[in-house]
Amino acid sequence: MKDIVALCKRRGFIFPASDIYGGLNGFWDYGPLGVELKNNLRDRWWRDMVIAPPLGPDGTPVNIVGLDSSIIQNPKCWEASGHVGGFNDPMVDCRESKKRYRADHVFVLIPKDGEGHAFAFDQDAEDVEIEKRLKKLSRGKSVADFNKEVLDQVPLDMFSNIIGPDVKTAGTLTEPRQFNMMFHTYVGATASEDNKAYLRPETCAGIFLNFKNVVDSSRVKVPFGIAQIGKAFRNEVTPRNFIFRSREFEQMELEWFCAEEDVPMWFDFWVEQRRAFWLSLGLPKSELHFLDVDKADLAHYSSRTIDIEYRFPFAAPGFDELEGIAHRGNYDLTQHQEFSGQKLDYFDQAENKRFLPHVIEPSTGLTRGVLALICQAYTVDENRPSGVYLDFHPSMAPKKAAILPLTAKDKHVPTAQKLYLDLRDEFVVDLDIKQNIGKRYARQDEIGTPYCFTIDNETAEDHSVTVRDRNTMAQERIHLDKVKDFLREKINGRS
Numbered sequence: 345m346k347d348i349v350a351l352c353k354r355r356g357f358i359f360p361a362s363d364i365y366g367g368l369n370g371f372w373d374y375g376p377l378g379v380e381l382k383n384n385l386r387d388r389w390w391r392d393m394v395i396a397p398p399l400g401p402d403g404t405p406v407n408i409v410g411l412d413s414s415i416i417q418n419p420k421c422w423e424a425s426g427h428v429g430g431f432n433d434p435m436v437d438c439r440e441s442k443k444r445y446r447a448d449h450v451f452v453l454i455p456k457d458g459e460g461h462a463f464a465f466d467q468d469a470e471d472v473e474i475e476k477r478l479k480k481l482s483r484g485k486s487v488a489d490f491n492k493e494v495l496d497q498v499p500l501d502m503f504s505n506i507i508g509p510d511v512k513t514a515g516t517l518t519e520p521r522q523f524n525m526m527f528h529t530y531v532g533a534t535a536s537e538d539n540k541a542y543l544r545p546e547t548c549a550g551i552f553l554n555f556k557n558v559v560d561s562s563r564v565k566v567p568f569g570i571a572q573i574g575k576a577f578r579n580e581v582t583p584r585n586f587i588f589r590s591r592e593f594e595q596m597e598l599e600w601f602c603a604e605e606d607v608p609m610w611f612d613f614w615v616e617q618r619r620a621f622w623l624s625l626g627l628p629k630s631e632l633h634f635l636d637v638d639k640a641d642l643a644h645y646s647s648r649t650i651d652i653e654y655r656f657p658f659a660a661p662g663f664d665e666l667e668g669i670a671h672r673g674n675y676d677l678t679q680h681q682e683f684s685g686q687k688l689d690y691f692d693q694a695e696n697k698r699f700l701p702h703v704i705e706p707s708t709g710l711t712r713g714v715l716a717l718i719c720q721a722y723t724v725d726e727n728r729p730s731g732v733y734l735d736f737h738p739s740m741a742p743k744k745a746a747i748l749p750l751t752a753k754d755k756h757v758p759t760a761q762k763l764y765l766d767l768r769d770e771f772v773v774d775l776d777i778k779q780n781i782g783k784r785y786a787r788q789d790e791i792g793t794p795y796c797f798t799i800d801n802e803t804a805e806d807h808s809v810t811v812r813d814r815n816t817m818a819q820e821r822i823h824l825d826k827v828k829d830f831l832r833e834k835i836n837g838r839s
């Protein structure tokens with residue numbers, strides 16, 4: 345991860361927010377290349393959901409419309425959704441080290457025989473080597489001689505016996521407490537409780553609030569979907585793993601409204617669609633894992649959730665969540681109907697009945713998806729000057745091609761400029777004029793540009809250019825007139 349984070353900063357993908365002020369934990373800025381990559385993933389999701397949604401089980405395209413709702417909504421919305429009361433993580437504080445931990449991320453190793461101290465390990469502390477530290481503290485006892493529990497399940501009377509993750513004496517941890525993760529602000533001139541409002545912790549709420557508006561104003565009929573992409577904010581206790589868990593991030597969420605009896609069919613349908621989506625962007629089957637979330641771990645509104653997990657480097661050899669596909673029942677519409685006093689049921693003219701549709705929600709982190717694409721693309725190759733290249737799927741690459749005049753001499757540059765102007769109407773391309781050609785290839789490798797077109801002395805004679813392939817480094821000559829078609833075929837799969 346360290347190498348990936350360094351490359352992202354060095355080449356302009358992702359910077360710590362407020363970098364010159366020392367950063368702000370959990371916030372990130374997307375640089376010139378990061379924003380292109382993020383937009384590519386965002387646009388592809390939008391295209392696959394809203395512009396060209398998939399064919400349903402009956403062979404006809406499903407119906408999905410888009411939405412862009414406000415980040416701040418009436419605070420009652422978050423009472424109805426359960427976030428004001430319940431959007432909490434249990435936390436523990438250490439009185440000695442002054443550190444705060446997520447209770448459900450701290451493992452406590454309790455000796456099987458009940459003798460001696462229990463030891464707590466923080467799964468969020470990236471540099472702790474659990475086995476090593478345990479061995480030292482337990483004087484040779486193995487992990488097998490300990491039972492493993494999560495801190496928020498440990499009986500309170502045991503707390504005086506636990507040695508916290510960053511201290512040497514027992515009994516410094518407080519009991520778990522709730523901590524609300526929503527950022528709040530005040531709307532209007534006075535900062536009073538009456539004016540308190542929240543930054544949305546997920547984008548889906550705006551969709552439920554607009555369900556009736558969309559049904560009344562467009563020609564959608566159940567089953568149909570509403571899709572939204574936008575910022576979400578969570579005051580995460582332990583933001584970590586680069587942009588994986590941040591406090592400001594982006595989500596891409598589809599709420600698919602259907603009849604209750606059709607839920608199993610649509611649930612399977614969306615899991616397959618989402619699998620196909622990630623595979624088509626170059627995340628290989630071997631690096632994805634579909635976790636049927638255990639009943640005990642489901643959110644209170646969900647009767648089934650499948651998490652699509654990716655083998656992020658910090659989780660390897662395990663996986664961590666990239667996307668969740670949840671059956672949310674009709675919990676949200678029921679709650680908003682009750683709290684708003686407005687009827688939100690749907691009238692089915694064909695069946696002549698009213699009902700609150702059920703919802704299947706594929707919910708993806710856009711920024712977490714960006715991280716998965718970068719991690720997957722990162723390829724070490726000692727045989728090239730850069731030592732590393734980003735093997736992005738061509739459709740995701742921030743720059744599709746670079747146009748490189750061999751020398752900055754006059755005769756190569758005008759041809760390069762002409763080609764650049766011609767290509768940029770259709771593709772995001774780079775015109776890079778200065779430095780020796782090897783250095784320029786190395787830079788394009790590191791930012792994952794699939795093709796470089798080099799203009800040299802031969803170009804003036806026979807109108808051919810060299811195309812260099814990022815992955816194979818193989819070079820071939822093609823005619824200048826064929827460059828656009830070449831890119832169309834390679835990037836979009838058409839000419």
Ligand code: ATP
Pocket residue numbers: 546578580587588589590591592593594595665666667668707708709710711712713
């Ligand atoms: P976790 O258990 O990891 O906190 P979650 O299950 O609460 O996540 P959801 O509420 O299901 O996450 O959010 C849907 C998606 O939004 C996640 O799959 C993830 O991709 C993204 N996401 C959630 N929280 C964050 C965050 N703090 N930073 C970046 N992406 C996030």
